[in-house]
Amino acid sequence: DTKKIIILVLLIILLLIYNQVQISRFKINKVLIESEKLNSEIRISQITDFHSNKNINITKLVKSIRDYNPNIIVLTGDIIDSETEDLSLAFALVDMLNTSKKPIYFVEGNHEGLNSKRDEFLDGLKEKGVFILDNKAIMINIGGKKIRLMGISFFAEREQFQNILDRATPNIYDILLSHSPNRPINYLDDRIDLVLSGHTHGGQIRLPVIGGVIAPGQGLFPKYDKGLVQLEQGALLHIDSGLGNSILPIRFLNPVQISEITINPLN
Template sequence: MKIKLICILGLFLIFISIYNYIQISQFIVNKLTFHSKKLSKALRVTQISDYHSNDYINSQKLLDKIIHFNPHIIVLTGDIIDSKTKDIHPTLDLVGELININPNIFFVIGNHELGNKNGDKFILNLKEMGVTILDNNSQTIDIEGKKINLCGLSFFATNQDYQETMIGIDEDNFTLLLSHSPNRPIAYSKGIEDLVLTGHTHGGQVRLPLIGAIISPGQGLFPKYDKGVFNINNSILYIDSGLGNSIFPIRLFNRVQISNITIQPIKNS
């Protein structure tokens, strides 16, 4: 009887290990579609968040998925390296491959870049490579003849930082706000943004069916804003659950992912 129990326990641990490896290494592509009256053509955005220098990921497969989607914009919503990442160059190499796909890459700084001793060097290298750093500032770009507002908040942004970032925004343009943590937009948003893209929560990493995330940074136990799409002050908030893990490489009912987002125009009748 004792031997049987040990065998069952051993098989269970093997199953859990295989399951967890799939969760942290075999990413999925979350495909989302939103709609806007401010666009005349579809806008395609690839979001990569909370990569944490995840070397379990098949980077070529990742790049192939993005190439197939053919985004107009690629956004990196923070924690692309981990606070414990010692060698930043593999992650920079991946960003370089993304630039080869599309140079319209925008980045907001996460808490792990701030906590890494090489974080400043990583951000500087991104700038030198041509990545646009949105840190309490905004930029207007032209995508196939249509102007798009891109705004970004720093991880520790205050309400005043938000207000100053949004000053002068032409609300006739489609406005995309990037923030590593959803907590700032939730607290500060005035509805100027059409779409807010964030990460940080990892979807809780460990989720339970019908319940969702058990815990999330900044929100505590059973957070409301853990993963997915929410409406805040007439804006759409999307929280991506991330392509990597922090602290422990553990995921439950919550595979690592990227998001391919399409904003379709609403034609006036």
Template sequence: MLKKILYVSGALSILGLLGKVYHDTNVVKVTPVTFMTNRLRKDNNISILQISDLHNKTFGNHHQSLIKQIKRVNADIIVITGDLIDRKTMDFRAVIRFVNELKKMNQHIFYVTGNHERDNLYLNKFLLQLETSGVRILDNKTTYLQHNEEQIQLMGISGDSLKNGNIKELLQKVDDRNFTLFLSHVPNAVKYLTGTSIDLVLSGHTHGGQIRLPVIGSVMVPDQGLFPYFDKGVYEWEKGKLLYIDSGAGTTRLPVRFLNQSQISIIHIRGNKS
């Protein structure tokens, strides 16, 4: 009798574990984050939907479940912080269809490449298709967005900029008169931003460790090794300067997530300047 109870308990535990893995890997949640800034007026609030590390994964039939959630949050702008595809992706139809659906909802879509796009042999073809869909590619570029009569600066670096030194040239264009949002697939970019007037950095890349352990959290993420400092969430990289790492929606290498559900983020920036 005791053996039977142990067998049943073991089987139920395994089923529960598998169910949790399936849920975390295939059901996307929307994570809300709020930042306050004295660089915008009190009545000037902006919402940003961040999508990161999709890795060409599809949620539901043609992303319908994901698209419904994105419609619901109704963000002012959408930013995609890299690894929209995988380095081995050759067929871009699914992701371009998804981007086209995003464009129907929002005309302000900004994108920077991640390391997987930069390693993809068909990168130029992919970027051309994104541009044709109306996505603004911010690799090593800066632009301005008018929001409620105030100007916001958006900057971005490509997935290989930290290796080739392009970031130094870009930082010369930081405008300290405006709230500045900086897009970088790799969170380690903040090491190069010391002393600048950049207010908020949005990144991905880490997948939050993808598989996390109880109590311990993430064991390893790319570029940081064991027990990383930057894995997911909010960090202050310099006094008053913030980094937010979205743990992403897709997977790489192992096609599973655990204790780290697939997500997109809705970021609310609230002005408090009198």
């Protein structure tokens, strides 16, 4: 009995150590995409679902982004948690990202919307030069090519979805930022080229073959949990599993991450 107890205690300790590594040591997820609409490379750094995670070494995180040298940085929601009272860690992340001298674009996730300091947080982002893209569409120029960047708030209503997506045109590369991967799907068509999202935490716990176990808004064994998905509507959907967690700080076979998304001209 004593031997079994010792083995059990050791297993628990090993699992706790493993989990700490999963929730603190971020990996860099490299995504390669091609498009015939482009004549030069686009590089995007995506950060999502930070949830004010104190376990993340943001100095190391920002260094990896600077090394990648993206054209733009996108924050796809839940940078703070619904319970976050101290905004300083999220603002410190943005301040460090600003040292890269790259434009930063943000869309709201559900946790920002549920936080009592939502307005203070959004105002702080604006003061730091972050572009708030909630229910907006703008044109940006990358490498001499015009790109349309669109954003949808997590709390957008049907009419707002439609108004933004109707701005897309077939001749321009259109990128949509949406915290939720599944909410925009019913409104998409082949005018949208790429959707960048988060929200799912990759299912938080992942199992071999099965994939993610549970995701907010989708329940058990979510269809859209992590990675790059070719949608029937024509768009590519990229779901980043993010840097944080909700409810419990637990991950399994699913380390926290950021994404480096490189879009190359086809041929």
